[in-house]
Amino acid sequence: MAALVLIVFITNRITESGLDLTNIIVLAILIPIIAILMVSTLIKPGKCLPQLGLVCPVCSMPLVGLASQAIIITGNCGSCGSRVL
Numbered sequence: 001m002a003a004l005v006l007i008v009f010i011t012n013r014i015t016e017s018g019l020d021l022t023n024i025i026v027l028a029i030l031i032p033i034i035a036i037l038m039v040s041t042l043i044k045p046g047k048c049l050p051q052l053g054l055v056c057p058v059c060s061m062p063l064v065g066l067a068s069q070a071i072i073i074t075g076n077c078g079s080c081g082s083r084v085l
């Protein structure tokens, strides 16, 4: 029942907005791809930090989050104390 209500709601919204079949197909493909990319980025955010240069070169600790406050104030890594700025 809830699925039927959702389908009717979506159908009415699509009809009101004037989207054609091509637009619907493109959106149906792009929205899941974007959602997957967003979720994968949220699940493993530390994976891209070395590529962005956001880890300490000495101890490899991430230089983001709470550690970034110590770095901004002192210019040193909050974990090992080495100079990072």
Ligand SMILES: [Zn+2]
Pocket (backbone or CB within 6 Å): 056, 057, 058, 059, 060, 061, 077, 078, 079, 080, 081, 082
């Ligand atoms: Zn460090």
